[in-house]
Amino acid sequence: MENLTDLKAILHSKRANIYYLEYCRVMQKDGRVLYLSEVKKEYQYWNIPIANTTCLLLGTGTSITQAAMRMLAQAGVLVGFCGGGATPLFMANEIEWFTPQSEYRPTEYIQGWMQFWFDDAKRLETAKRFQIARIEFIQKVWTKDRELKLEGFDAKDPELERMFSSISTSIANAYNVGKLLQLEADFTKRLYKYAAQKTNLSGFTREHKSADLANDFLNHGNYLAYGLAATTLWVLGIPHGFAVMHGKTRRGALVFDVADLIKDALVLPWAFICAKEKMSEKEFRSQCLQNFVEHKALDFMFTQVKEASAYYLPKDKKS
Template sequence: MTKGERLFVKVTRESLPRVKDKYPFLYLERGRLEIDDSSVKWIDADANVVPIPVATINCLLLGPGTSVTHEAIKVATAANCSVSWVGEDSLLFYAAGFLPTSDTRNLKRQMALASDDDKALEVARAMYTRRFPDADLKGMTLPAMMGMEGNRVRALYQQKAEHYGVGWKGRQFTPGKFEFSDLTNQILTATNAALYGILCSTVHAMGYSPHIGFIHSGSPLPFVYDLADLYKEPLCIDLAFFLSREMAGRYDKHKVSDEFRKRVINMKLLDQASNDINELMGVSRARRARQ
C-alpha cells in the first residue's frame, strides 16, 4: 500500500441499512474498540478479537473499562452507528456521540414545531393520545395531561405488582447508588437507561435532536425521554416486575440484558420508533418511503 492510501472504503448514505433494519444495540465492557484493516474490532479482557459490523448496528453501548480509538469512532459514525457511554450493563446513561447527518430538514422541522406553542402542544397531545386512546384530550393543557400520565403510571406499577405477586413501595432511585434500590427498581433503572441509549441513537441517526422536547424540559435529553414513555410499559415496567418474580430477590445482570434485548427485537423497536418519530414530526408517507 502506498503512503497516504486509505484502507477504508467510503461509506455512502445509499449503502447503509435504514435505522429500522439495524440490530438495536451491542453492549461492550472491559475491552478496547479499535480498527483492524477495514473494520472495527473489539478486543476483550482475555485478548479475544471480535469483528464488529457497525454498519448493521444502531448503537454501541460502551460500559466500564472500555477504551476506544479515534479512528474507530470515525468509522462507527460514518456508518451511522451511534456510540453511547453507559454504566455497567447500561445501568446509567452518561453521554452519546453525535452523528453527522446529510441535511438539517428534520432538525428544522422539529425546531419549528417546538418553537410554536400551539404546535408543540399538539405534538405532546399526540404522544399522550397513544397512552389514552379513549380519552378526549382536545383542549387539555400540558400540565393536565402530565397529571393524567402520572396517575396512569402509578396505577400501572401497582397493577403489575399485583399481577406478578411482587412487593412494591414506589419508584426509587439514588444516582450512583444502584445497589441501594430494591430489585424491581434496579431492573427499571437498568432497562430505562438502555432504552434511552437506543432511542438517542435513533433520534441522531434520523437527523433530529434529543435536546428539543415537547413534554419534558430542563433535562439533557427531553425528546428521548418524551419518546421513551411511549415504550416503557412493555420494555421496562412489565419486564421489571416479571423478572423480579423470576429472579427471586437476586439481581442477575445477564438475564436482565438478555430479556430486555429479546423484547426490543420482538416489538421491532427501531422500526416502531422510526415510524412514530416521523409521524409525530409530520413527515409525509411519500418522503418516509425515500428515507
C-alpha cells in the same frame, strides 16, 4: 476494508443490535471494529457488526480508540459512556452521547418540527399524540405477546381496559404540559402497581437509586430505550433539546419523550418478570433487546417522529 456505502446498507430503523460493554477495549483491526476482553488471563477479540448496530454503551472499565470511533461514526452508530449495567455515570440522569458528525442527514424533519415547536398549543397537541401512541402501543404489545399473557399482562384484562380508557380521556382533556406530565406519572405508577401484583413483588416503590432487582432492571431497560430514541432523532436530524413534553430546560429531553413511546410496553413488564425470576442483568438485557426487535420498537419510534414532523405541514409538502 468496508467502504461508506457498505456501512449504510441497513437502514437505522431496521437495525437489530444495541451493545453494552464493560471491562474491555474497543478498537479497529483489519477494517472491523472489535472489542478485546480478558478471559482467564487470555485475550479474546469479538467483532461488532457496526452496519447492523444502533448504539454502543460503554460501561465500567472501557476504553475506545480514535480509529474505532471513526468507523463507528462512518456507520452512524451512537456511542455513550455510562455507568455499570448501562445505568448513568454522568449527570445522574442522562448518558453523554457522542453523535456521528454527518452533514448529509435529511433536513425536512427538523424543518417540519420547527414549524410547530414554537407554538405552545401545537407542541401540547404533539405531546398528547405521543402519549396516545404510547397507550396504543402498550395495548398492541400486551394483546399480541403470548409470553406476557402467560405472565398475566393481557390488554383485555378489565382492570387494564379501565385504566386505558381513563387515561386516554384525561390526555385529551389536559390543558397544559404540566398536567400531561402529572397524568403520565400517575398512569405509570398504576402500571407499576399492576405489574408488582402480577409478579408477587408486593411493596414495590419506584426508586431510581434503589438496589432491588426490579428498580435496577427498570433503569437498565430505560437506558436501552434512550439509546434507540437518541439514534432515531440523530438519523432524522432533530436536536435532542426540542422536547414537546419533558421541558425546554433539559438538553436531552426529546430523547425521553421518544423513549416513553415504548418503555411501558416493552421494558416495564419484563423488569418485574425478570426480577421475579431473579435473572441476571445480562439475561434481562437479552430479553429487552429481543422484545425491541420482535415488536419493531425502532420502526415505531421512527414512524411516530416522522408523522409528528409532518403533521402541521401543508398537504402539498408532506412526503
